[in-house]
Amino acid sequence: MSRLPTHRFSSPARLALSSLLLCAGGAAAQVTATPAAPTYDAAEFARCIAGIRSDAAKAGIPQAAFDQLADVTPDMTVLPLLDSQPEFTTPLWDYLAGLVDDERVADGRARLVEHRALLDRVAAQYGVDAETVVAIWGVESDYGRISGKRPLRVSLATLACHGRRQPFFRSEFVALLKLMHDGDLRNRDTTGSWAGAFGHTQFMPSTYARIAVDFDGDGRRDLVDSIPDALASTANYLKRSRAGWKTGQPWGYEIKLPAGFDTAQAGRTSRRTVAAWTALGITRVDGGALPAGNTQAAILVPTGAKGPAFIVFSNYDAIFSYNAAESYALAIATLADRLRGGSGLQTPWPTDDPGLSRAQRRELQTLLLARGHAIGEVDGMIGTATRRAIQTEQRRIGLTPDDGRAGVRILDALKAGR
Numbered sequence: 188m189s190r191l192p193t194h195r196f197s198s199p200a201r202l203a204l205s206s207l208l209l210c211a212g213g214a215a216a217q218v219t220a221t222p223a224a225p226t227y228d229a230a231e232f233a234r235c236i237a238g239i240r241s242d243a244a245k246a247g248i249p250q251a252a253f254d255q256l257a258d259v260t261p262d263m264t265v266l267p268l269l270d271s272q273p274e275f276t277t278p279l280w281d282y283l284a285g286l287v288d289d290e291r292v293a294d295g296r297a298r299l300v301e302h303r304a305l306l307d308r309v310a311a312q313y314g315v316d317a318e319t320v321v322a323i324w325g326v327e328s329d330y331g332r333i334s335g336k337r338p339l340r341v342s343l344a345t346l347a348c349h350g351r352r353q354p355f356f357r358s359e360f361v362a363l364l365k366l367m368h369d370g371d372l373r374n375r376d377t378t379g380s381w382a383g384a385f386g387h388t389q390f391m392p393s394t395y396a397r398i399a400v401d402f403d404g405d406g407r408r409d410l411v412d413s414i415p416d417a418l419a420s421t422a423n424y425l426k427r428s429r430a431g432w433k434t435g436q437p438w439g440y441e442i443k444l445p446a447g448f449d450t451a452q453a454g455r456t457s458r459r460t461v462a463a464w465t466a467l468g469i470t471r472v473d474g475g476a477l478p479a480g481n482t483q484a485a486i487l488v489p490t491g492a493k494g495p496a497f498i499v500f501s502n503y504d505a506i507f508s509y510n511a512a513e514s515y516a517l518a519i520a521t522l523a524d525r526l527r528g529g530s531g532l533q534t535p536w537p538t539d540d541p542g543l544s545r546a547q548r549r550e551l552q553t554l555l556l557a558r559g560h561a562i563g564e565v566d567g568m569i570g571t572a573t574r575r576a577i578q579t580e581q582r583r584i585g586l587t588p589d590d591g592r593a594g595v596r597i598l599d600a601l602k603a604g605r
């Protein structure tokens with residue numbers, strides 16, 4: 188179901204989390220079925236687990252405790268997920284349409300009100316504003332609603348002993364058991380994503396060990412059941428990122444590019460001063476002021492010169508470090524802006540078939556069900572069955588490309604009774 192884009196491997200601290208919501212948001216559905224899981228050799232698996240005892244001992248887990256915690260039956264169905272590669276690329280506008288929709292904005296604004304005092308304390312202690320923290324919460328787990336259903340001990344033990352990333356998962360497995368042994372995690376059957384990210388903010392165990400804080404003062408760091416711990420830990424992550432969170436600074440702004448702007452100058456790591464960019468004719472779309480001229484900044488044109496463009500500062504890098512993907516960082520940044528009351532991007536995406544919000548995805552699924560397609564429940568998740576049904580309808584109506592993608596065109600066609 189969920190998949191692990193290769194870019195996540197470039198950021199081992201944060202492997203895998205919002206693959207959960209990619210799937211939940213339907214942006215990353217795949218047409219092909221997941222290949223069958225391989226089988227395993229029980230004796231070999233037991234030897235592998237026994238071979239991790241010394242690492243566990245070094246981490247401070249006594250052998251008896253380790254043997255008890257590590258006593259699991261592997262789940263080989265995680266292995267095809269490790270190797271699955273997306274066979275088609277999700278357009279950025281689909282990704283953002285699902286992750287930054289009116290529903291998630293309204294939910295986030297409600298969370299800002301509900302947790303105002305807590306978020307103020309987090310901001311005072313870590314210097315990170317409430318909207319950024321809540322945006323990460325919303326994108327990572329839909330505000331705690333979706334945090335993964337696979338037992339973490341099982342998935343991580345399996346990946347520690349099989350597949351192509353064993354050393355990485357071995358240390359994550361040990362880190363997880365250490366959290367359980369130390370009492371941060373009381374539930375041994377804690378679940379998460381297939382790759383081991385879990386809790387409100389989808390930390391990997393090693394990130395949890397390094398970054399999580401006990402903010403509600405009950406003596407343990409609990410990112411599964413404590414919203415204060417989870418939100419403070421997110422802020423702590425940003426504060427301690429290499430870019431370091433700069434209190435009160437914006438992540439960036441949507442901009443207007445001057446005519447003839449050479450997009451080869453864009454890119455997150457191509458930094459110039461704001462003064463240099465301004466001299467090229469760059470301005471904010473809303474006409475507002477840019478930071479001081481000597482501020483380092485980069486220009487992003489994620490869908491080319493005709494799509495929305497952005498100027499970004501070092502807080503954008505801090506967000507990017509949470510999960511190294513431009514699409515992810517832009518989702519957080521633009522959701523945070525909408526939580527501040529912003530109305531969203533002013534420049535349309537360069538497409539005549541924009542992406543769908545979760546509400547629209549549910550509407551599309553309802554229409555497909557009404558036409559007799561067996562797509563299961565209406566859940567706003569565009570999985571294989573929904574995608575196949577869309578493809579069938581695209582062919583029947585004569586829409587091209589007949590790619591099974593959930594966009595406005597197929598939704599409008601079905602709504603119009605075509």
Ligand code: CA
Nearest residue numbers: 401403405407
């Ligand atoms: Ca706590």
